Amino acid sequence: MEKRYSDMSEHELHEEISSLTEKARKSEQLGIVNELAVLERKIAMARCYLLDPSHYKPGEVYELINDPGRDFTIDYMNGVFAWGYRSGENELEAFPISMLRSK
Numbered sequence: 001m002e003k004r005y006s007d008m009s010e011h012e013l014h015e016e017i018s019s020l021t022e023k024a025r026k027s028e029q030l031g032i033v034n035e036l037a038v039l040e041r042k043i044a045m046a047r048c049y050l051l052d053p054s055h056y057k058p059g060e061v062y063e064l065i066n067d068p069g070r071d072f073t074i075d076y077m078n079g080v081f082a083w084g085y086r087s088g089e090n091e092l093e094a095f096p097i098s099m100l101r102s103k
Contacts, residue, residue: 005049017046047098048080056082062100072100 008016024039056062058074064086071087072095081094 005046008046008049010050013046013049017043020046044096044098045080048096051080051097053077053080053097056097056100058084061103063103064095065099065101071103 003012005013005016020039020043024036024043027036027039056074056077058076061071061073062082064070064072067086072082072093073084073087074082075084075092077083078094080097082097082100083092083094085092
C-alpha cells in the first residue's frame with residue numbers, strides 16, 4: 001500500500017514529485033491527456049505538503065496558477081486546501097495551496 005502524502009518526509013515528497021513529473025512528461029509526449037491531467041493533480045497535491053498552510057490567510061487574495069490573471073480570495077482553510085471564491089464568482093471552491101500564488 002502506498003504512503004499518504006501527509007505521512008511522507010520532505011525527501012520522500014521530492015522523490016514522489018520527481019517520479020510523477022517524469023510520468024507526466026511521458027504522458028504528454030504520448031498524447032495521453034487524461035493521464036497527464038491526473039498526474040498534474042497528484043503533483044499539485046504532493047507539493048502542498050512541502051508548504052506551510054499557516055502562510056495562507058482567510059481574506060487574502062491570491063492568483064490561481066492554473067488560471068493566470070484570475071484572483072482567488074480565501075474564505076477559510078482546511079488542512080492544505082484553501083476554500084474561497086474566484087473573482088466575480090459566487091460558487092465556493094477549494095484549491096490545494098500549491099495552486100495559489102501571492103499577488
